[in-house]
Ligand SMILES: Nc1ncnc2c1ncn2[C@@H]1O[C@H](COP(=O)(O)OP(=O)(O)OP(=O)(O)O)[C@@H](O)[C@H]1O
C-alpha cells in the first residue's frame with residue numbers, strides 16, 4: 001500500500017509538469033481558437049534562452065526577466081506576422097501556420113544558440129524525501145508548488161483584472177467582444193505573451209530534470225493526450241488531465257509493465273486518450289455550453 | 294420627408310459584399326437625426342443586420358466589406374473606420390441574439406463594456422451604478438453566470454453592456470427577438486427613456502413592425518438590400534394595410 005501510494009504520488013507530481021505545458025495550449029486555444037503546435041518549440045526556445053544567458057554569467061532573476069521580455073517580443077512579432085494576416089482563416093490553416101512556426105522557432109533556436117545539451121541547475125536537488133513513509137522527489141514537490149502558484153495567479157488574473165475578463169469575453173464570443181470595442185490583436189499579443197511565460201516556467205522545470213535540449217519540443221506530444229482528456233478549453237481540465245496522465249502512466253509502468261515486458265509509459269497516455277475520445281470526445285471539462293433552455 | 298435637424302448618422306448608397314461575391318446590400322441610404330429613434334424594418338435576409346454591421350464596421354469581422362457608398366457620423370466619414378475606434382467615438386451595436394458572455398457573471402459582462410475608454414475604477418463603478426439604475430433586476434442577478442439568465446434579462450445585459458461604452462448612437466438588432474410581448478414592451482420603454490433622458494440616438498432593426506413603429510420616430514423598410522419605403526413612423530403605420538407590399542412575411546404577424 002505504501003509502495004502504491006508512493007508510485008501514485010510521484011505520478012501525480014510528474015503529471016503537474018504535463019499540466020504546465022497543457023495550460024499554455026489552453027490559453028491560446030481559448031482566446032483565439034488556435035491549436036498552437038509551436039507550444040513545444042516555445043518551451044525549448046525559452047529554456048534555451050535562459051540557460052544561454054546564465055551560462056554567460058547573467059544572474060538568475062536577470063536572465064529570467066530578460067527571457068520573459070524575449071517571449072513577449074516573440075508574441076508581438078507572431079501576432080503581427082502570422083496571426084493578423086491569417087485572422088479569419090480556417091482553424092486548419094492556423095494550425096498549419098503554427099506547425100510552420102514551430103520549425104521557424106526551432107531553427108532560430110539552433111541558429112542562435114546551437115544544439116548542445118545544457119545542464120540547468122535551479123538549485124533544487126532531485127533527492128527523494130521521506131514524508132510520512134512516502135518517498136517523494138524534492139524537485140517534484142518544488143515543481144508542484146510552482147505550478148500551483150502559477151494556476152492561482154492565472155485564476156486571479158482571469159477573474160479580477162480587466163485584461164483577464166476581456167480575455168474570457170473574447171473566449172466566449174469574439175464578435176460580441178469586438179462590438180464593445182475590445183481589440184483582438186491586443187488580446188492575442190497578451191495571451192501569446194502569457195503562454196510564452198508559462199512555456200518558460202515549464203521549460204525551466206523540464207530542463208532542470210532532463211537537460212535543456214531539442215527533445216524538449218517533444219513534450220508537445222505528451223501534452224496532446226492531456227488536452228484530449230481534459231478538454232482543450234479548460235485550465236482546470238489541463239490540470240486534471242495532466243494529473244490523470246501522470247498518475248495512470250506511472251501506475252501502469254509498475255503494474256502492467258512487467259506483464260508486457262516493456263516501458264508502458266511511452267504509450268499508455270495515448271491509449272487513455274483514445275478511450276476518452278470514444279467515451280467523452282469533448283474531454284472532462286470540454287466546452288459545455290452554459291445555457292438556459 | 295427630410296427634417297432640418299442635423300443627422301448624427303448618414304448612410305449613402307452603401308453596398309456591402311460578403312466574401313468575394315455575395316452582394317448583401319445594394320445601395321442603402323438612410324438618416325438618423327440627432328436624438329431620434331429610427332426603425333429598420335424588413336423580412337428575413339433583407340439586409341437589416343448587414344446595414345447595422347456596415348455602420349459599426351463589424352461586417353469586417355465576417356469577411357464583409359463596404360464596396361461602395363459612404364457612411365458619416367456627425368459629419369465625419371467613418372466608412373472604413375475600425376470597429377474599436379468607432380466604439381470609442383460613440384457608436385455601439387447590440388448584436389442580434391444578445392450574445393452575452395455566457396461564462397462571465399452578469400456584472401463582468403456589463404463592466405467589460407466599459408473597458409474601451411480605459412476609465413478609472415471610480416468612473417467604471419459610477420457607470421456600472423448608472424446601468425443598474427436602468428436595470429435594477431440585473432443588480433440582483435449580478436453574480437450569476439450571464440448564460441443562466443432569461444432571454445429578457447440577457448437582452449438587458451446586452452443593452453447595459455453597450456451603455457457602458459457611453460454611446461451617442463446605439464444600433465440595436467432585433468431587441469424583441471424571442472421575448473414575450475410584456476418584456477418587449479419593457480425593453481422598448483427603456484429604449485425610449487434612454488433616448489429621452491440620456492439623449493442616445495437609436496437605429497433599431499426589427500421584425501416586430503407593430504412595436505417598432507409605436508416607438509420609432511422614423512422608419513425605413515429594407516428589401517433585397519435596398520430601401521423600398523421610408524417615412525415617419527406614423528405615416529408608415531397608417532399604411533399597414535398595404536404592408537404585404539413591402540414587409541413581406543411580417544404582415545401576417
Ligand atoms: N456573414 C455572411 N456571409 C455571407 N452572407 C451573409 C452573411 N451575413 C448575411 N449574409 C447574407 O446577406 C443577406 C442579408 O442578411 P442580413 O443578416 O443582413 O439580413 P437581416 O435583414 O438581418 O435578416 P434577419 O431578419 O433574418 O436577421 C442575406 O442574403 C444573407 O444570407
Ligand SMILES: [Mg+2]
Nearest residue numbers: 341342343389
Ligand atoms: Mg438580422
